[in-house]
Amino acid sequence: MLRYVITGAPGTGKTSILEALAHIGDVVAEPARELIAEHRYATGERSLDESPELFVNRLIARSIEKFDAAQPGHRTFFDRGLPDCIAYASVFGVDTRAALAAAQARRYADRVFVAPPWEEIYTTDDMRQATYRQVVTIHNELVAVYERLDYELVELPRESVAERAKLVASMSMHPSTSG
DSSP states (O other): OEEEEEEESTTSSHHHHHHHHTTTSEEEOOHHHHHHHHHHHHHOOSOSTTOHHHHHHHHHHHHHHHHHHSOTTSEEEEESOHHHHHHHHHHHTOOOHHHHHHHHHSOOOSEEEEEOOOTTTOOOOSSOOOOHHHHHHHHHHHHHHHHHTTOEEEEOOSSOHHHHHHHHHHHTSSOOSOO
């Protein structure tokens, strides 16, 4: 299977890039935003911040579901991967063992695309409340986790969505060794 991850801190343009890639492969939405929206609908509360361990556990479970649902033989682009769960657990001060076990059991393509922090495009919204400084911290943790898991990181340039999507498309034409 051709499972490619586009990772990066919040507000770095991942979703826009994925929308631009939808014509060449399957696109899997970010599980964290789904979970926050579901929580808000069910409880009326804005976030899951009051229970980071519960949030991380739900994030792992949802990420596993999405990984397992990828269609064989289809190029699939994920808005975040299981290694992101490790990074978020670490940032939230939650035990990372469950996320690590899940990430080791389910591997994506070796090549992972990283959208770096980009202050000029960063905005908050009703689900994204992190400060830009927090975004940089999350980015650094994400990079460290993917490197520890021996993924080949490709940093996306701070260019237009079309240029970033073109780079991802061209570099995912020829699969790397895993996923």
